[in-house]
Structures are given as structure tokens and as C-alpha cells.
Amino acid sequence: MNTLEGTTIYLRALEPDDLDNLYRIENDERLWALSETQIPFSQYALKSYLDNAHRDIYEVKQLRLAICTQSDHSLVGLIDIFDFDPLHLRAGVGILIAQQANRKQGYGRQALELLIAYARTHLQLHQLYANIGANNHPSIQLFEKCGFSQSGIKKDWRRFGQSFTDELFYQYLL
Numbered sequence: 001m002n003t004l005e006g007t008t009i010y011l012r013a014l015e016p017d018d019l020d021n022l023y024r025i026e027n028d029e030r031l032w033a034l035s036e037t038q039i040p041f042s043q044y045a046l047k048s049y050l051d052n053a054h055r056d057i058y059e060v061k062q063l064r065l066a067i068c069t070q071s072d073h074s075l076v077g078l079i080d081i082f083d084f085d086p087l088h089l090r091a092g093v094g095i096l097i098a099q100q101a102n103r104k105q106g107y108g109r110q111a112l113e114l115l116i117a118y119a120r121t122h123l124q125l126h127q128l129y130a131n132i133g134a135n136n137h138p139s140i141q142l143f144e145k146c147g148f149s150q151s152g153i154k155k156d157w158r159r160f161g162q163s164f165t166d167e168l169f170y171q172y173l174l
């Protein structure tokens with residue numbers, strides 16, 4: 001059983017050839033609110049990141065994987081493990097399907113299910129968590145369909161222009 005391979009997508013480590021895709025994704029200002037980024041990334045910075053992406057999760061406490069289609073091996077998104085805590089056996093999860101046309105195709109759900117299996121089987125984690133903006137209904141639906149449950153609310157946590165919105169805390173006990 002390959003925990004990183006599904007029926008229509010698979011997860012893989014980042015490669016140097018991913019630089020152009022990563023550059024487009026990280027510099028898409030429409031996505032900055034999701035990642036809490038407000039500055040563009042240079043190709044140099046992203047190349048340095050890719051040069052070090054092979055480092056062990058136990059050392060850097062994070063792992064980013066490419067979400068690729070089985071049919072033509074195109075990169076459709078990214079899924080991250082962050083704040084990896086081997087003592088308490090938990091980690092955060094973030095996911096992005098980059099292009100609107102690739103959303104609602106089942107790629108996100110399959111990628112999250114594969115990541116859950118990987119976290120359980122290879123990292124032997126006890127739990128995963130996600131921080132989701134209260135107005136991000138597609139992400140809320142995705143995480144709930146995959147078995148995550150809301151366990152907290154951070155009031156007025158994210159600022160959008162002149163207003164604030166809550167951030168929801170979701171957990172999945174493996």
C-alpha cells in the first residue's frame with residue numbers, strides 16, 4: 001500500500017522543476033489572505049527553499065508535498081504539514097488547490113485523506129489540526145468531510161480590510 005497514492009492524484013516531494021508553479025502560487029495575491037502572506041517571494045528565495053525541501057521533517061518541523069494528477073502528472077496544488085511536534089505527536093495541516101478550475105474535483109479531499117494515512121502510518125501522529133477562516137466555507141466542508149471536527153473559535157482573529165473575522169480550530173484524532 002502506498003499511502004501517498006490515490007485513484008486520481010498522488011502526493012510527492014517538491015522537485016526543482018516545481019519552481020515556476022511555486023512562484024505562481026506564492027505570488028498570487030488572491031491567495032495571500034489564506035497563507036497570511038503580504039509580500040511577494042523572489043525566485044531566488046523559492047529556489048533556496050526547494051534546495052532545502054529534502055530536509056527531514058524531524059529537523060525542520062514541516063513538510064510540503066505537491067498534489068499531482070495521475071492522468072498527466074500536473075501539479076494541481078500543495079499540502080503542508082507544519083508545526084510538527086514529535087513529542088506531543090501532532091501537526092498542523094494546510095492545503096491549497098491552486099486553480100479555480102481544479103477545485104471541487106475531489107483533489108483536495110483525496111489529498112487530505114492521503115495525508116491523514118501518511119501521518120498515521122509513517123509519522124505515527126496522534127492528531128492533526130487546521131486553522132480555517134470562518135468565511136472559508138469550501139475548506140470547512142473539506143475538513144469536515146474528512147473527519148475533522150471544530151473544537152474552538154479564535155474571535156476576530158483575521159483582519160480583512162477594515163473588518164475582522166473568526167478563525168476556526170479543527171482537530172482530527174488519529
